[in-house]
Amino acid sequence: xxxxxxxxxxxxxxxxxxxxxxxxxxxxxxxxxxxxxxxxxxxxxxxxxxxxxxxxxxxxxxxxxxxxxxxxxxxxxxxxxxxxxxxxxxxxxxxxxxxxxxxxxxxxxxxxxxxxxxxxxxxxxxxxxxxxxxxxxxxxxxxxxxxxxxxxxxxxxxxxxxxxxxxxxxxxxxxxxxxxxxxxxxxxxxxxxxxxxxxxxxxxxxxxxxxxxxxxxxxxxxxxxxxxxxxxxxxxxxxxxxxxxxxxxxxxxxxxxxxxxxxxxxxxxxxxxxxxxxxxxxxxxxxxxxxxxxxxxxxxxxxxxxxxxxxxxxxxxxxxxxxxxxxxxxxxxxxxxxxxxxxxxxxxxxxxxxxxxxxxxxxxxxxxxxxxxxxxxxxxxxxxxxxxxxxxxxxxxxxxxxxxxxxxxxxxxxxxxxxxxxxxxxxxxxxxxxxxxxxxxxxxx
Amino acid sequence: xxxxxxxxxxxxxxxxxxxxxxxxxxxxxxxxxxxxxxxxxxxxxxxxxxxxxxxxxxxxxxxxxxxxxxxxxxxxxxxxxxxxxxxxxxxxxxxxxxxxxxxxxxxxxxxxxxxxxxxxxxxxxxxxxxxxxxxxxxxxxxxxxxxxxxxxxxxxxxxxxxxxxxxxxxxxxxxxxxxxxxxxxxxxxxxxxxxxxxxxxxxxxxxxxxxxxxxxxxxxxxxxxxxxxxxxxxxxxxxxxxxxxxxxxxxxxxxxxxxxxxxxxxxxxxxxxxxxxxxxxxxxxxxxxxxxxxxxxxxxxxxxxxxxxxxxxxxxxxxxxxxxxxxxxxxxxxxxxxxxxxxxxxxxxxxxxxxxxxxxxxxxxxxxxxxxxxxxxxxxxxxxxxxxxxxxxxxxxxxxxxxxxxxxxxxxxxxxxxxxxxxxxxxxxxxxxxxxxxxxxxxxx
Numbered sequence: 023x024x025x026x027x028x029x030x031x032x033x034x035x036x037x038x039x040x041x042x043x044x045x046x047x048x049x050x051x052x053x054x055x056x057x058x059x060x061x062x063x064x065x066x067x068x069x070x071x072x073x074x075x076x077x078x079x080x081x082x083x084x085x086x087x088x089x090x091x092x093x094x095x096x097x098x099x100x101x102x103x104x105x106x107x108x109x110x111x112x113x114x115x116x117x118x119x120x121x122x123x124x125x126x127x128x129x130x131x132x133x134x135x136x137x138x139x140x141x142x143x144x145x146x147x148x149x150x151x152x153x154x155x156x157x158x159x160x161x162x163x164x165x166x167x168x169x170x171x172x173x174x175x176x177x178x179x180x181x182x183x184x185x186x187x188x189x190x191x192x193x194x195x196x197x198x199x200x201x202x203x204x205x206x207x208x209x210x211x212x213x214x215x216x217x218x219x220x221x222x223x224x225x226x227x228x229x230x231x232x233x234x235x236x237x238x239x240x241x242x243x244x245x246x247x248x249x250x251x252x253x254x255x256x257x258x259x260x261x262x263x264x265x266x267x268x269x270x271x272x273x274x275x276x277x278x279x280x281x282x283x284x285x286x287x288x289x290x291x292x293x294x295x296x297x298x299x300x301x302x303x304x305x306x307x308x309x310x311x312x313x314x315x316x317x318x319x320x321x322x323x324x325x326x327x328x329x330x331x332x333x334x335x336x337x338x339x340x341x342x343x344x345x346x347x348x349x350x351x352x353x354x355x356x357x358x359x360x361x362x363x364x365x366x367x368x369x370x371x372x373x374x375x376x377x378x379x380x381x382x383x384x385x386x387x388x389x390x391x392x393x394x395x396x397x398x399x400x401x402x403x404x405x406x407x408x409x410x411x412x413x414x415x416x417x418x419x420x421x422x423x424x425x426x427x428x429x430x431x432x433x434x435x436x437x438x439x440x441x442x443x444x445x446x447x448x449x450x451x452x453x454x455x456x457x458x459x460x461x462x463x464x465x466x467x
Numbered sequence: 468x469x470x471x472x473x474x475x476x477x478x479x480x481x482x483x484x485x486x487x488x489x490x491x492x493x494x495x496x497x498x499x500x501x502x503x504x505x506x507x508x509x510x511x512x513x514x515x516x517x518x519x520x521x522x523x524x525x526x527x528x529x530x531x532x533x534x535x536x537x538x539x540x541x542x543x544x545x546x547x548x549x550x551x552x553x554x555x556x557x558x559x560x561x562x563x564x565x566x567x568x569x570x571x572x573x574x575x576x577x578x579x580x581x582x583x584x585x586x587x588x589x590x591x592x593x594x595x596x597x598x599x600x601x602x603x604x605x606x607x608x609x610x611x612x613x614x615x616x617x618x619x620x621x622x623x624x625x626x627x628x629x630x631x632x633x634x635x636x637x638x639x640x641x642x643x644x645x646x647x648x649x650x651x652x653x654x655x656x657x658x659x660x661x662x663x664x665x666x667x668x669x670x671x672x673x674x675x676x677x678x679x680x681x682x683x684x685x686x687x688x689x690x691x692x693x694x695x696x697x698x699x700x701x702x703x704x705x706x707x708x709x710x711x712x713x714x715x716x717x718x719x720x721x722x723x724x725x726x727x728x729x730x731x732x733x734x735x736x737x738x739x740x741x742x743x744x745x746x747x748x749x750x751x752x753x754x755x756x757x758x759x760x761x762x763x764x765x766x767x768x769x770x771x772x773x774x775x776x777x778x779x780x781x782x783x784x785x786x787x788x789x790x791x792x793x794x795x796x797x798x799x800x801x802x803x804x805x806x807x808x809x810x811x812x813x814x815x816x817x818x819x820x821x822x823x824x825x826x827x828x829x830x831x832x833x834x835x836x837x838x839x840x841x842x843x844x845x846x847x848x849x850x851x852x853x854x855x856x857x858x859x860x861x862x863x864x865x866x867x868x869x870x871x872x873x874x875x876x877x878x879x880x881x882x883x884x885x886x887x888x889x890x891x892x893x894x895x896x897x898x899x900x901x902x903x904x905x906x907x908x909x910x911x912x
Contacts, residue, residue, distance in 0.1 A: 057538065058541070058569070091509055091511050095540060135502060
């Protein structure tokens, strides 16, 4: 993409309404624009990151054997009356009447609707285990929306639901979700710690939240620093191997890690003092086992091996897709702007032409653009007639992890400069070397 | 994907509520489930086709140089008061009050919001031309939703908006849209004819609708059969070449083609009689030029080359993404089920194992699965313990264009059978030959 043909409305001023870094930087980098309180338009750069996050979530869910579908944003009130939640949910549910006077709502979550889909088609244990998920816009009418996409009202979420014959099978689904979530966050460059949590309005017995450590987090968290050393990295995971999944779950849930809601000073005191940490965290996901809480009232039953009709055991599992942009930026920025992890960056490399209009520089940039694209990577070429300082400032603000700088002196010597946004270090090399280096860096992403 | 692990709830019975083939077949093939009147859940198979259509639309829009962003589903009423449409729009607009009593609406279209985005950031002719688009769920509260996704209330649409300095530049954008739409429909295996149309509530001077010929179409259409011979095929299109775009537009708009709304018997009579056709058509897209209708009231002005502030010339251009599934099925099915064009098929090939549990057949199917995947194609392997007839019926119903059948006799002779869903013709060949053939078939898609 050439910047002269893109729509990247970066702001020079820091918007007064933004209280936290991610909100400020998303506005300044031209990623989002507020449409109404807690409701945002995703400008082109923001949409690219959102789609990257969505892609990673999809890939890891499909790898775990979970099946994607898509439920609508609007739901009828009747299903929610069956579960008893229509009256119980409170003012965060956006209630709507259509032209015929039918009561509807903008889905804040989908337990009822997915249970209805399940009960409509599945009647035998032979069709289990089954986990269905979708990534869809949801609405929660927050009293005080704030912090940009971190606490918006219209937000994109992945929510998945497992259907299993009994508690033991549902626990395998629980572990599958935990492991797939760990991998998902790692690919985004995030360290998200599973913490024992309260169940809240969805209702559950076993539940963990995933928290990213950041000063601006809404929760206070207490943990054993040993958990920070855990990595899935390139461990081979077999999602059909229940024992392996359980062992990974146990590895991550044995070290103490809890939010203020479940924190227990007595248990925390048993952690060696030098490993006891208190911090703040941003919730980026949650997994729940809630048994037959919805399958019983909604009649989602299957015949078991003996031919008896039993309610299925369910859980629901969510990842805050749009919120993750905020969390990633909170965890990865400096005073010049965003620093995207390679896994989610909107463009793989920025190309800065120091002398636009100079034949040799223009040709070199076009050549780099083509070579980068030939490796399956997407460059953003700043081809505007602007000062070098302004071009660097834009690249630093929007946070592409790598930049190639092309100037007349370097080109005369057959060299360009490859710069890491994270370290600020630059290295001179030929175009071929720079492209090869980039391909190697992104090979694992 | 293996069918035993998928969620494909095909129905044996024809649902009574479905009046047209596409609605019936989408329900029977387990593609959609009605959630409320005119509101559907997209089951896994339906979602895959929806995503394929979305991908083609995105690719062709980006190829035309149009920039994707994403506006929210809910909008504030205030912007619509600026354009005067809040009161004018009528009952199809779903109006909502949030917990603070603020008036909102579920967007039926986005002229106001995109104009607001434009006016917030762009102030000079130097940033033009600019075309922004998104693919987002919309809501129109139809009095009588019917025909499944063809006339639903919550529907997925691509809507794009061009911003240009003057009429001439806006006409180039108009032509760019016409050409990119022609290519989009062709890639989906559709012949969509641009027909001169009425402007309707968006308001416009130059406008064409794209109609797919089908008996169940809602509009009566009149056309010169010469237009059926026009194909873009692999013609190289340069979207920066205004003259080429205009010539393609002219090629497609010169033969008579109009809907009943703009039909003129006198002009039609000039078409040679043997080429005069009357039929019915399904609208799958529309392009509009409407000048300064929104930029004036909303104050979307830019400085021109003389430094004068002038309102931008705009147009809006839509493709009915979810509706296209219905249109494709209406245009491509038989009494056994759907026949997907290669460009949008949910899986590239079905694998039918005639003797599940037979070691040689199972091994051959697994091998085919792996070889097909290695070509970047996605197989659906029916690995259920079912009779051959049931497996064939499912494959015919869900409409994968190609099927590989594996049976014990063939395998003993080193052969499998490759069958075309469209012609029903089968051919025996080795696994390698079948895979090579499939790769060649899909190379252009």
